[in-house]
Amino acid sequence: DTAVSQTPKYLVTQMGNDKSIKCEQNLGHDTMYWYKQDSKKFLKIMFSYNNKELIINETVPNRFSPKSPDKAHLNLHINSLELGDSAVYFCASSSSGGDQETQYFGPGTRLLVL
Amino acid sequence: AQKITQTQPGMFVQEKEAVTLDCTYDTSDQSYGLFWYKQPSSGEMIFLIYQGSYDEQNATEGRYSLNFQKARKSANLVISASQLGDSAMYFCAMREVYTLNQFYFGTGTSLTVIP
Numbered sequence: 001d002t003a004v005s006q007t008p009k010y011l012v013t014q015m016g017n018d019k020s021i022k023c024e025q026n027l028g029h030d031t032m033y034w035y036k037q038d039s040k041k042f043l044k045i046m047f048s049y050n051n052k053e054l055i056i057n058e059t060v061p062n063r064f065s066p067k068s069p070d071k072a073h074l075n076l077h078i079n080s081l082e083l084g085d086s087a088v089y090f091c092a093s094s095s096s097g098g099d100q101e102t103q104y105f106g107p108g109t110r111l112l113v114l
Numbered sequence: 115a116q117k118i119t120q121t122q123p124g125m126f127v128q129e130k131e132a133v134t135l136d137c138t139y140d141t142s143d144q145s146y147g148l149f150w151y152k153q154p155s156s157g158e159m160i161f162l163i164y165q166g167s168y169d170e171q172n173a174t175e176g177r178y179s180l181n182f183q184k185a186r187k188s189a190n191l192v193i194s195a196s197q198l199g200d201s202a203m204y205f206c207a208m209r210e211v212y213t214l215n216q217f218y219f220g221t222g223t224s225l226t227v228i229p
Contacts, residue, residue, distance in 0.1 A: 031215055033217075041153070041203055041221075041222050041224075042221060042222075043205065043219045043222075045216065045217075048215045048216065050215050055215045056215060056216060088157065090159065092159075094217075096215060098147075098211065100147050100164060100166050101147075101209075102147075102149055102161050102164055103149070103161070103207075103209075103217050104161065105151075105158065105159035107157070107158050108157050108158065108159075110157075
């Protein structure tokens with residue numbers, strides 16, 4: 001029954017490793033997002049996909065690579081993890097039907113790089 | 115320029131009192147939507163309330179209301195009869211009709227409800 005789900009919820013890993021976070025939404029939305037929330041709670045947009053096409057690609061190291069196999073999924077792969085990548089990563093989805101459409105967030109993935 | 119400005123990093127309110135969280139926005143679009151989200155200490159982002167730029171009435175959802183002043187470009191969240199469970203971060207956000215794929219978020223306000 002979950003609207004936007006992310007796995008894993010917690011991720012603890014060593015510097016230099018490669019990891020992936022998966023996101024799925026069952027709301028029928030056509031747009032999905034990845035956000036990074038740092039320790040000061042700032043929410044920063046990283047990527048946005050509309051109908052599997054990359055729409056927003058903010059200034060993010062190219063170690064971060066999103067992949068959208070279909071409209072319901074948006075995964076985030078991170079290569080060569082660094083200490084500064086430690087943060088909470090949120091997946092979100094929305095409809096592009098109009099400015100009244102809200103955004104629904106997943107529960108977040110807490111990434112800790114040691 | 116910042117699209118969304120929240121000038122109150124932290125706020126305190128006595129239980130059962132009302133509190134207003136400020137939000138100002140910057141847009142040249144005629145059509146846009148304004149949203150408030152709550153993030154409790156457990157971390158999830160919860161949608162609270164929406165206000166459309168063409169809505170003449172202020173939006174209300176239970177104890178939440180949005181004080182929308184279009185000319186001043188402000189969209190303040192009012193929480194009435196505060197409860198301990200209202201302690202959380204609150205984010206204001208905007209979506210413009212011509213950049214539908216982007217939501218602009220403020221830096222958030224941390225609200226603490228004091229018993």
